[in-house]
Amino acid sequence: MSTDQTPTRTAVVTGASSGIGAATARALAAQGFHVVCAARRTERIEELAAEIGGRAVTCDVTDDASVAALAAQVPTCHVLVNNAGGAVGTDRVDEADLEGWRWMYDLNVLGLVRVTRALLPALRESGDATIVNVGSTAGRWAYEGGGGYTAAKHAVKVLSETLRLELNGEPIRVCEVAPGMVRTDEFALVRFGGDQERADAVYAGVDQPLVAEDVADAISWVATRPSHVDIDELVIKPRAQAAAHKVHRT
Template identity: 80%
Template sequence: MSTQRTAVVTGASSGIGEATARALAAEGFRVVCAARRIERIEVLAAEIDGLAVRLDVTDAESVAAFAAQVEAVHVLVNNAGGAFGSDPVETADPDQWAAMYDVNVLGLLRVTQALLPALRASGDGLIVNIGSTAGRWAYEKGGGYTAAKHATRVVTETLRLELNGEPIRVSEVAPGMVHTPEFALVRFDGDQAAADAVYAGVPDPLVAEDVADAVSWIATRPAHVNIDELVIKPRAQAAVHKVHRIPS
């Protein structure tokens, strides 16, 4: 019988999810790469000797079908998420807020519920939720995303309380400014100039591999060690509103 541990990573088709899948595979995990874009995760899974399974965390039927294909789970990384729009509260689109809550919070809920039996059965389970510094501090024009990520944080804390005494650890990794190819581009509806402006002049923002390194470190701690939360920001970012930028 194989003693290899299995990790599930949602949103593994790009960015932090893809980097996390690679990092966990490098630590010896068999990684189940989960995302909507099956062609991307099939390539990734082939490269890291993992398994690609299509998953839409906003669709209950998709989550149920996914869970049916995954038998053993030792680590679950709830990474699927995203930000949509950057309007002030006064003019914000409620549909965008609903979409952010659906993927960042309800998606996390659906997948966690579906995989908890397997995590429990493993005898040494770990849930790592990818949060954000937006789940700790508010900022202008980010109300919908900060609300969703605050909810992610509270769900994580609640789950840790409810699972106390069981063989499951619960952690949150909360990154600050991470420069990935898609996050800001999606937020600004494909406006490359607006996406680039987020990182303009910032020396060395975090990259996806920095966050993945934190997740893999948590996943390789001894079973009795729970890392409640890990907040990671680049040196240039002292706070959400305080970022050092080099003038162009």
């Protein structure tokens, strides 16, 4: 009788307590990964980890010590999904709430840098690793009232490109998955400070915006390509969305 000696591959997903992060954790678990679910909301990630047979690690990507504690629990990492992110406000540049802009940059950009830097030894240890950075079409288009968020997501795009250059020659792939309009429970609600009516208006009349599982499916696909295949970037939008300013509504 033969036994399967293939070692379990480990994936780390940040921002795993909801939305794209939670869906990605489920998708990678379905592909056979042992998933480390990292986020600030402990109860949520503990429930998710129990559901998928993974592990919950409470982590705030804006805190150096918290990220170091995460890395200490992951000696080997095959896939890192830098998903933690978010947006607040729709202020114009000439009325910018700099605290909000600072929060977005720290979470979306510096958080990605903290986690990647901390987990690079574990990624190298695997001998065959993939970094997936969750960007956005906001990293490709500008739009009024989106300066703080688009600046942060443009930075994610450039960071992904820079990492690919700097890690060239090492067995680590770097991909950015950049979703367009995705309807999740929290993204728009957080952006509009809990105003459910304004959050709902973002998707009003749009025939089938993306959902978290659509993006998770793309991330899982990227992470499971043959190791010599690097999907540099993958932009995924609903059919109804042609551009930031061009969304078909009924």
